[in-house]
Structures are given as structure tokens and as C-alpha cells.
Amino acid sequence: MFCGACGYDLSALAQPPVDHPTVAITVPPGTGAAVGPGTAPPPPAVRYDDPPRGAPAPGIDDFELAAPGPVPARPEAEPPPADPRSAAPGPAPAAGPAAKVCVACRTGRIDPDGYCENCGHAQPRERDHTEQELDAVAAVSDRGLRHHRNEDAFAVSAAALPDGSPAVVAIVCDGVSSATRPDEASAAAATAANEALLDALPRGTHPQQAMHEAIVAAAESVNLLAADPDQGPEHDPHRHTNAPACTLVGAIVASGLLVVGWVGDSRVYWVPDDRTAPPARLTEDDSWAAQMVAAGLMNEAEAYADERAHAITGWLGADAYELEPHTASFKPDRPGVVVVCTDGLWNYAEAAHEMALAAPADAAARPLHCAQVLVGHALDGGGHDNVTVAVLPFAVPEQGAGSAYGTA
């Protein structure tokens, strides 16, 4: 159905997706760990990163993360360490030499603008499908089946902490499609957050503090896009009043800690290697529905039945109401994988146990394969949105190896 090299959709379109709503978690796994203000009343501004969806399917339960110990942030200033071993985020190899002929009509050649000289169809672009694999993290991003371009972006990297132990980073961003140039917003945010972490972690900044600062840096990079005078009038003329915007979710695995941070409705799930242990969702959406439930103004069923349910209430961008980066730290007591994803995936595996079911059993051993399988899960479900998934295996440190950030 898809080109193995470039991910271009070569088949008829799939059925529209059966959409699942966001369900607020009943037992927030990171209770007390979130940095920043608590539950705020719904802000006046909301925006959609996708059209509103159908009716909710209530009754899906989440499970508490097994023994996630909240760890207080304790930033420590350390001298700059050895050079971080990191890989710049980059696209996977695109289609090979075979891409000279149009993928749609198979007769026309491709003009310099990327369209077929015969039938005019746009050709697969680099960002339509990208994959990246490092030693301890892998990510896959795909345009999906219903959107004409991929407005998601990711960055994965590895750094060395001052003590020489590795820190692994994954950032995933989802461009807000009702804003202008969402693809540029997500790319800028992912790059900026990743670079901020690669700078801060080797200097010994506490990962949770570093995550907070990385989100702020990402927000600034997206804000700068709004001021970009290079904004062509033809780019998105009917939407150009909206500043570029995106969501961000990130995870850091370092020294036995799992730190997450987010703004918007992209998520992190925890899936233990032992699938009999309960999985968990580690983030709480900045969405209208989540806020209504959290504020006690509506129950889940009512909130998710509302057409505003999926409107996001937090995002990165010049017209954001107020930037509230959320961060949380966890200390898992068993090995597992961390799934960092956009709603293009979790729309098809909303509850934590659904995500755990969708992830292959050998996820920790083959993170790239796991990310590919999860993207495939979303496409099989309808691929209504862009899909981006990063997978970070988490191993419990040897006894005594201890965390540099442990509570002393």
C-alpha cells in the first residue's frame, strides 16, 4: 500500500478513522511532580490542530505507573563535560533513483518544483516519511493518509552527562494545522528543544530543569517564525493571520530517571517490558476536555462529547495565551519502553493498555521496529493525521550504580 522507500501512499484511501477521544487519567501518575502552576481554569483561547472528532468512547481506564517515584528537581551546576555524542536529527534516505517517474501516473517526469510534468501530482517529499535510529532511541514520522504534508517533526539524540553516563533525548512536535506554516513550527521547535538539551545536560543541569528550559527555548524559536519577513504571501494566504504554532512533548532517559515535558496534546506512554505490569500515560493534555474534567466542571463523557473536546489550550507560538511548560520526573522500578507520540498515533491507541497492546513484545530490543509498528498501527486505523513516534528503551540501573539525581 505504501512505497517502502518513501512512504508514499500508492493505494486507494482507507476508511475514515474511528476516532477515540482523549481520556483524562484518573490517577495522575506524576502527582506532585509537575513543575509549574497546577490546574488552571480553561483559558479563553483554544485552537485545533485537527478538526473536531466524533463521539467519545468512555470507560477506558488507565493504570498507575508501577512505582513511579516523583523526584524533586535539583539542578546542579557542573563544569562542561566531554563532547556529547549526539546525532543531528536528519531525514531517512528518501526514494532512490527510481523516483524519476511520477509515483501517481507513472509516465511523467518530475519538474524542479517536485510536481509531475504530466499529471501535476506532488511527489513524495523528504518529510513525508522519516526514520532515525540511534543506539538507545528511534523515531519514525509519517504524513499519514489524509493530510497533504507532514506537519509533525521529531529530534532524537544522545548526550553524555558530566559523569560520563549517557542521556537519551526524544522530542516530538505536532504543527497546529489551523495556523500558518505548521511544518516549520514543529521543525523549529524540535530542533531548538533538542539543541537546548544537548547543551544543558552535559553541563550537569538537572534533566527536569533542562526540559523546562528546552521547552522555553523551543517556544522562542517558534515565536521567531511569526516575525519572519520571508513569509511568502502565497504560502497559506487564507490563514496567514495565525502565527505558526505547534505542540511539543519530550522525554529524557538519564541516570535511571525518566523525565517528560510537554505543551499541548502530544503524549508520553510508559510500556513495561513485562506486559503483565500496568502501562501508563505520563502526560496530561492541554486540551479543552482535559481541562474541563480537571477543573471538575464536566465529567469525562460530557467533556469529550463536546465539539470543543480536542481543541488544544496550550501550544508553542507567538499567539499562545501563556506558555506553561509541564514537566515531570519518574523513576521506573522495572525495564520498559517510553513511547513519545503525537495524536496521530494515540487517536488509535488512546488508553495506556491499548498502546501496550500495539507495541511489539520486543520493543526494548528493537526500538526502530517498535516505532515502525506503531506508525503502521495508526495507518491501519485510518491514518487520519500525521503520525510521529519516538521509542526510548528504559533499563533500570544496576544496584548501586545509583542516580546522580537521586534524593540524597
Place this chain on the structure above:
Amino acid sequence: MANFSKSRVPQFSVDVYQNEYLPEGGREVNAIVTVTSTGGGTSGAAALLAGAGASPAYIPAGQGPGPAAAVVIMVDCSGSMEYPPTKMRNAREATAAAVDTLRDGVAFAVVSGTHQAKEVYPGDGRLATASEATRAQAKEALYRLTAGGGTAISTWLRLADQLLARADVPIRHGVLLTDGRNEHESPKHLRDALEACAGRFTCDARGVGTDWDVKEVTGIASALLGTADIVADPSGLAADFTQMMRKAMGKEVADVALRLWTPVGAEIRFVKQVAPAVEDLTGRRTEAGPRAGDYPTGSWGDESRDYHVCVRVPEAGVGQEMLAARVSLVLPDPPGGTPQTLSQGLVRAVWTDDMVASTSINPQVAHYTGQAELAHVIQQGIEARKSGDFDGATAKLGRAVQLAAASGNADTAKLLSKVVDVVDATTGTVRLKAKVAEADEMTLETRSTKTVRVKK
């Protein structure tokens, strides 16, 4: 900064305004293409001329800015030009003013038009080269012009064409002045002459007084890619001719074509110039390679024009993206070379299930759709009024008042208010005036195609 070297071709830029988002099953793609040409020394020449006032400080021959050009002025000398006698005098003076505006080095000739065409200056089938001396000689020759005879415009155009063909220059331009109907030949003669001359030179046409036919004059300008206007009061001719000639002298590049490439299976609904005036180019396509065609735009100076392109593309699924049209400005076939592309823009189609995106209408497209309708309803309204259908005329001209007001087309609104009493511009409620000056109605009809650009 001044560069008097060989290259004078202005820089062309193309901007495309459209909502590229189509709903599932959507096929029609609309876009406004703004073409702007800048540079090429035109503004310098205009500044020199503007500063020169009534007695231009001539630029020394051979160093003047602007490309080589040739101009033929065609003056109506039919018998009616003597009624009133001021008309012939004003025509002479206007032609003299136009001659004064000719840049040094420009090849030119003056033709008098009746039921036949005669060379007034320089004669013998030649063109004169503009200089202080030849301009004086031409003006002297003008004073010997007398009125008498009929009107057969095709003969004027054919003589102008023969004369202009002598000049090996890129810019070939005519100026035609008439005061009466083309009544001494069949309409077919004029049509054939226009067909023969199209693409060989451009021509501005002016009607003086109120005894001429609006469709004839606008038809000449339209076929020959020039402007048409009314000069109801002959005393306004000199100023009009001076301005018209300045614009002609500002032209830097001729025979520019708007080239449209469309994908296989696509159908071009229409291609219209929509600013500064409405001009339907759909039927004037010449094929230019696979799935591409050229639409003539004539010659360009420092100016900006808008085009409305409407293409029907084959259906594609949600999430697909297609190039619906590639719009480029080309100089076809320079001697011994391939067509030169001056600039280009892309018209896209993207299918989405986001209803907000696919149902919004691009402001430029909406504006010019309204301006084209404005021109159309004015013409229909005047037609209805002439044929005695006063209800129809009231409805059409009422709609015109409404459109002109909504789009900020103040000039057209003012012209309309001389033909109808406006009760409420917002709803388009009007009453036909009992008595309308012929000049006012002809002015409205002639200028009905003039548009304004989108309010910022």
C-alpha cells in the same frame, strides 16, 4: 546606479493568491496571479518627461533610455471632424502634443484616416526618426490636415501595420483617434484587419465627442492589447494624448505572453486580465508545447497587472496535492533562441477534509470575481436601457452600484451616479435617471471594465 548597457528587460515577478484547499470531490481551482515588472529604466524616463513639462528637454539622440520603438498616430480626418470645427483643431493640437512626447530616436509617422488612409508625415511609406527637426516638420504637416470624407478604419490600421513593419524594433505601437462610426466599410473589414494586425503592433484607441461606437473603439483596443477611452470634450485631447504617449514611451519589452501549463486531464475554464481592466483572454490561446498555451499580454513598462485563472482539475483523494497550473511570463522566440521565461508562479490544489480550509474564499479571488461581474452588469444594464427594458436596466445597474460600493471602486461608482439616482448603495436600490447625458452613458460603458485592486 544608472545602467545604460544593453539589458533593458524589466524584472518580472509573479505572485499567486489562492485558496489551494479543495473539499473531497472538488475540482475547480481559482487563483489571482499578480504580475509586476520593475526596472528597465522606465521610471527614469518618466521622471525626465514629467519634469520636462510642456517643452520637453530632449534627451540627446542615441543615449536616451528605453528600447527602440516605432509609433504611428492615426488621426480621424473624416468630414464630421469639422462639426464643430474645434474638433479638428483639437485633434491637430493633441497629435502635436503626442509628437512632442516622442523620445529622441523613436521611429514615427502620422496617418490621416477617412474612407482611406493617407500618410501625412513623413510620407513615401517611410518612418521618421524623432529629433527636434523631425518633430517640428511633423507638426507643420499637421496644420495642413483638413477634414472631409468617410470612415473606414481598417484602411488606417493596415497602413499603420505596413509602416510599422518597416521598423526593426521590439516596441511597435499605434494611436488611433476617431470621432465617428466605422460606417464606410462592413464590420467584417475591420474584424479582418484587427485579426491581421493582432500581435504585430499594440494600439490605444480614443473616441472623441459622442458620435462614435463604444464597442468599435473598445474592440480595437482589446484586439490590439491597448487601452480605450472616451474624450468627450475635444479640448481634453492634448492632455490625454500626452499621457497616452508617455505610457507608450515607457514600454520596455513587447510581445510578452502569459504561459499556462496545466496537467493532463485539466480544463482551463478561463484566463482573464482583471486589473487594471477586465479583458478575457481565454479565446486567445496559442499552443506552446505539451499541455501549455500562451495568452498575449502585449508590451510592458513599469507596471503591475492581475490575472484571474480558473482551472478544472481531475479529482483526487483527500491528502493529495497537485500542481493545477504553472503560470509563467515568457518572451516567445527571440531571434535564434528558445523562449525566455521571465518569471513564474504555481497554482496548487490540495484536497482536505478540513471544511474550514476548503470553504474559505481567497479575498483576491472574491474581489476580482466581483469586479468582473461589475463590468458585466454595467454593460448589460446599458444594453437593457437602450432597448427600453427599464426594469432590467434598473436591476443590473442597481447591482453594479452595489458592487462598486462594496469593492471601493469609487471611479465607477461616480460614473454610475450620473446614469442612475442611488437610493441605497448597500442594497443596490437605484432609480434610472430620466435624462442622461450621452457622454455620461458612453463614459460609463467605455470605462466599465476598469477595476480597482483589493483594499489592503
